[in-house]
Amino acid sequence: MALPPNKPKKTIETPRNYFIWGPTMNGKSFLASEFPNPVIFNTDGNAAQIETPSVDLKNERDPKTGTIKVTVVEQMLELIKDLEKGGHGFETVVIDVIDDLVTLIEQAICEENGVDYVGDVPYGKGWGLRKTFITSIVVRLKALPMNVIYISRYATKLEGTLEKPIPSLGDKDLNVVNGNCDLNIMCQKIGKKYLRRVVDRRKNYQRDWIEDERILKILDSVIGAFDKGSASEPQQPSKPVEEKKTLTQIAEEVKEDVKVFDEDSYYFHPESDSYVMYKKGDVVPDDPDFEHCNPISKEEYEKGIKEESKSADPDIEQYVNDNPPPANAPNTTVKAPRTAKPGAPRAPRAPRTK
Known part of the structure; x- marks a missing residue:
């Protein structure tokens, strides 16, 4: 392998790795589906019910014995290998959800070693395997020329008397996954509106750094994706000022x-x-x-x-003279007779009110 040239290189300023988390049914998967040409690695077994191309992540079992025939680790590494080959047309890979993938990895390690808990594998081997597999998957996904999205669920952490919302992914795994992401985005439904906001980011991104217009459109819907100021606001096309005409x-x-x-x-x-x-x-x-x-x-x-x-027709004035209007009929209207006799006293008036 040759050394790179001794000069600054152009960096990639468009974020490609995302950690998205929040409560159930709060728009996490919907946000991920907005990214260009996604393929979803799904852990809830609903791949057949999703229109977006997807794969069920699972520990495949032998129907006769019930033992694991193909582990989720083998499945993930094979899927990543296919993505690395290229020619598939996908531009985004989504892990939905990363919490379940970690659980499936632990399950495979425990069953292979005949234990119920990863820590029961002698000499810390279980924890070592677990860390190796998770880190390997995250690092290889990050190396892909694609957008990578990890979806996590929602939990709370008690700080004094207040409950603080946090991702449900454990701290150690969160350090590995989030440490390899560019943006940490929380999704939350408030009333009938869906809120997307950045919790953490690798850089203070500017709008003019984003070269992919599709990604820019998505990030414009996320609060805090860019620094405040003119660079963070969507650029409106300037309209020429027309001189008012008289x-x-x-x-x-x-x-x-x-x-x-x-x-x-x-x-x-x-x-x-x-x-x-x-x-x-x-x-x-x-x-x-x-x-x-x-x-x-x-x-x-x-x-x-x-x-x-x-x-022309006869003059109008002559016509009027020759045809006068009919005379007015005498007024024959009869007045109604008075009910009171002449000279009778009038009824007293009602007193006036102030």
Whole structure:
């Protein structure tokens, strides 16, 4: 193996390893599924019920004897080997959940050594095997050119009189897993909303460091993923400031699309046998009937109007004179008789209230 060149190299600034934890049904798996092209290594036996490509992690047992035929350690190492070969199209691997994977590893160690507890394996061999397997899996996953996500459940820790939320993964295993992750994210459902927030991070990430737009979109939904300030806020495309136009300018632009008469114009419409005049500046009608109008001179227009007036209907005033409205009928309304006799005293009024 040759030594690298003696010069600074470009670092990978996009986080690729994530530790996601929180209570059950609080959006952990949903967040993991948002990452590009994921494959899920599932521990709850529900791989067949998930649309996302997935594998059931388990200690495969012989149906006749019930003993472990293929351990989860062998299964994980084989799956990682397939991922290392490439050509599979996956960009994200999800361990859902890491707590169960650790339990399955312990189970395999205990059954192989005929004990009920890892610590019962002589000379601390059980603890040594356990640490070796977990560290090997985490380190090999981190070396993959992929996003790696570990999902853990939720627990609480009593600090004085307050309960502090913590991942359910044990402290020693958490140090190994979280120590190889870039972001530690807690998922929590509050009311009808799902909250995602960063608990710990390897670097003070900036938005402009993230080269993968898909990862950037996910991290924008996580509180605390970036430093506060302008770099942490989604960059909004700047809109050019347009100069406000005056009404005169708008009118000039409108005129370019609208045809108007340059001078007073006169037309005769043969189908209706009528004359029409348009003044300078009037809009040219966008009407099929106008196409049948014949342009004429002012003299022809005035002559035509006079002839029209001669043959017009009788004058309105003359018509009114010849047809007066009917006379008003006399008022025959009879007043209702008074109920009291003339000169009878009136009923006393009710006293006024202040």
